[in-house]
Amino acid sequence: xxAAGVYALAGAALLLAVVLPHALRSVALSAPAVLLxxxxxxxxxxxxxxxMIDPVRDREAVQHLTEFTVLVALMxxxxxxxxxxxxxxxxxxxxxxxxxRLLLVAMPLTxxxxxxLGVVAGLAPASALLLAAVLAPTDPVxxxxxxxxxxxxxxxxxxxxxxxxxxRFALTSEAGLNDGLGFPFVHLAVLAAGGFALHDGIVWVGWxxxxxxxxxxxxxxxxGWVLAKAAFRGxxxxxxxxxxxxxxxxxxxxxxxxxxxxxxxxxxxxxxxACAMTIRSAERNDEYHALMHQVVQRLERLxxxxxxxxxxxxxxxxLLGALTWQAALVxxxxxxxxxxxxxxxxxxxxxxxxxxxxxxxxxxxxxxxxAFFGVRGVGSLFYLAWATGMATFSDTDVLWxxxxxxxxxxxxxxxxxxxxxxxxxxxxxxxxxAG
Numbered sequence: 001x002x003a004a005g006v007y008a009l010a011g012a013a014l015l016l017a018v019v020l021p022h023a024l025r026s027v028a029l030s031a032p033a034v035l036l037x038x039x040x041x042x043x044x045x046x047x048x049x050x051x052m053i054d055p056v057r058d059r060e061a062v063q064h065l066t067e068f069t070v071l072v073a074l075m076x077x078x079x080x081x082x083x084x085x086x087x088x089x090x091x092x093x094x095x096x097x098x099x100x101r102l103l104l105v106a107m108p109l110t111x112x113x114x115x116x117l118g119v120v121a122g123l124a125p126a127s128a129l130l131l132a133a134v135l136a137p138t139d140p141v142x143x144x145x146x147x148x149x150x151x152x153x154x155x156x157x158x159x160x161x162x163x164x165x166x167x168r169f170a171l172t173s174e175a176g177l178n179d180g181l182g183f184p185f186v187h188l189a190v191l192a193a194g195g196f197a198l199h200d201g202i203v204w205v206g207w208x209x210x211x212x213x214x215x216x217x218x219x220x221x222x223x224g225w226v227l228a229k230a231a232f233r234g235x236x237x238x239x240x241x242x243x244x245x246x247x248x249x250x251x252x253x254x255x256x257x258x259x260x261x262x263x264x265x266x267x268x269x270x271x272x273x274a275c276a277m278t279i280r281s282a283e284r285n286d287e288y289h290a291l292m293h294q295v296v297q298r299l300e301r302l303x304x305x306x307x308x309x310x311x312x313x314x315x316x317x318x319l320l321g322a323l324t325w326q327a328a329l330v331x332x333x334x335x336x337x338x339x340x341x342x343x344x345x346x347x348x349x350x351x352x353x354x355x356x357x358x359x360x361x362x363x364x365x366x367x368x369x370x371a372f373f374g375v376r377g378v379g380s381l382f383y384l385a386w387a388t389g390m391a392t393f394s395d396t397d398v399l400w401x402x403x404x405x406x407x408x409x410x411x412x413x414x415x416x417x418x419x420x421x422x423x424x425x426x427x428x429x430x431x432x433x434a435g
Contacts, residue, residue: 016305030415032142032377035305036408039312052317053310055385055400063385065310066378069303070179071272073140073378075254076296077176078276079289080150083163085277098166098347098362098370099173105346106339106371107178111136111185113338114330121326127395130189134384134399135334135406137182139377140175141304142411145418146373147172150297151280151289166362167425170370176277179379180216180270184209186383193391215266217274223257224278232283242288250292251299253279307378308411311404319404322397331406335376335413343371369425373418376410 016038020031043052055062086092093100111132118128140147148168163169187208191200231249234240241249253275261271280289347367362370380403388396 010302010306012309014302014305020305030145030411030418032304032308032411033415035308036312036315036411039309039314040316041312042309043313043316053314054317055314055319055381056388056396059385059389062310063382063389065303066307066382066385069141069300069307069378070269070382071254071258072251072296072300072303074176074179074269074272075250075276076293076300077140077147077172078273079250079280079293079296080148081163081169081173081176081277081280082148082152082284083169083173084281084284086281096173098170099177101346101349102170102174102343102370103178103181105349106343107136107181109342109345110334110338110374113342114334117330117333117338121330122324123327123398124394126189126192126391127393127399129192130186130384130387130393131330131399131402133182133185133189134380134387134403135376136185137178137379137383138171138175138339138374139379139410140172140179141300141307141379142377142407143171143175143373143375143414145415146375146422147175150293167366167370167422170362171373171375175375176273177270180267180273181213182379182383183267183269184213186387190387190391193393212265212267213270215264216261216268216270217266219261219264219266220257220271220274220276221278223253223260223271224275225282227253227256227275228279228282231279231288232286242283242286245288245291247288247291247295250276250279250296254296304378307381311381311407315404315408320401323401323405324398327398327402328405331402332409334406335374335409339374340368340371343374344368347371365425365428369421373414373421374410375414376407380407 016031016035020034053062083095084092085096111129114132114135115128118131119125121128123131146168148163148165184204188204191204227249230239231241237243254272257271257275258268261268279292283289344367347362347370384399384403387393388399393399
């Protein structure tokens with residue numbers, strides 16, 4: 001795709017970004033599903049080469065576009081979460097209990113189950129592990145219909161600000177964290193593709209799994225603390241962007257935290273999310289958080305629509321050509337069986353008594369909804385593009401086809417069901433409260 005194609009596609013995406021959210025407000029259909037369909041239909045047309053994209057041929061372009069899209073989404077997710085997470089408060093950690101179960105139980109189970117299915121489907125072990133690693137994280141980009149709306153700043157007392165919807169909080173916080181936590185397993189697949197020795201395993205656990213994760217969090221927290229200090233309490237008025245109402249600090253935070261984390265070897269995705277959470281924890285009832293979130297949200301929407309248009313064009317332009325029926329079953333099973341089952345098991349572990357449901361806990365129906373809506377999307381495209389640039393995998397075409405199908409199934413199924421299911425859940429909650 002050349003520069004002219006990029007401009008044309010960006011213009012089309014921007015136009016649709018302005019029109020679609022209002023046009024689909026009363027329809028049980030999400031903008032991502034519509035954009036994917038528009039792109040797929042466009043792929044059947046005799047488009048100029050400038051508008052066609054091949055993820056294998058254009059791997060670097062796909063990698064950088066999806067990378068930036070995920071980074072912007074992670075900043076938006078971090079700024080939108082009202083529930084604080086203090087490293088010094090055990091109570092705060094317990095209030096994130098649902099998130100930890102999804103990350104520490106559901107995600108490893110999903111990776112193991114998907115890798116096993118990949119091997120059964122005929123993929124090489126390294127390719128099966130890569131498929132599992134790239135599809136295991138839920139997506140912060142395409143899950144907006146089931147995530148929290150944005151930062152709440154109306155309360156007079158910052159301590160009163162918290163999430164009212166446990167399902168949306170669980171899905172939002174999970175998507176914010178597991179995009180970074182999925183990276184060690186992608187690294188493991190890259191190592192496996194090149195031959196795996198005992199020494200590699202030790203390095204992977206000590207550095208890729210623990211060291212780089214810790215570095216990413218530390219860099220993000222420090223960057224967020226410095227930026228929040230300057231924005232809200234800078235020594236000079238010109239530094240206090242919260243007073244001037246300049247929301248572009250959020251984009252500066254994205255690039256600064258990501259760049260610094262990657263420079264020192266940490267995971268940049270985790271750094272961006274940690275940076276956003278740290279900024280959100282400062283002056284929690286200040287309207288500046290909402291201003292930053294609005295800017296980030298608009299940019300995220302544009303980038304998302306560009307990615308989905310490209311994916312739709314690629315789907316009908318030959319991306320699914322290498323798809324086998326076994327790989328197709330793996331893609332469908334991941335979205336409709338593996339994720340719901342593993343997440344339900346994770347959420348069932350240590351579930352509270354019924355009389356405690358609602359106190360930062362999920363009820364039975366809420367667990368089912370949370371388990372089902374494990375949206376797959378842009379993050380998977382980035383991981384696959386990055387990994388196939390780092391190592392040679394024998395089933396690259398099949399991997400791209402399988403990931404493309406899994407995202408399509410997720411976008412369509414979750415996009416159609418998100419609004420009615422969340423409305424049903426809200427109605428049931430109202431009945432419980434009234435009864």
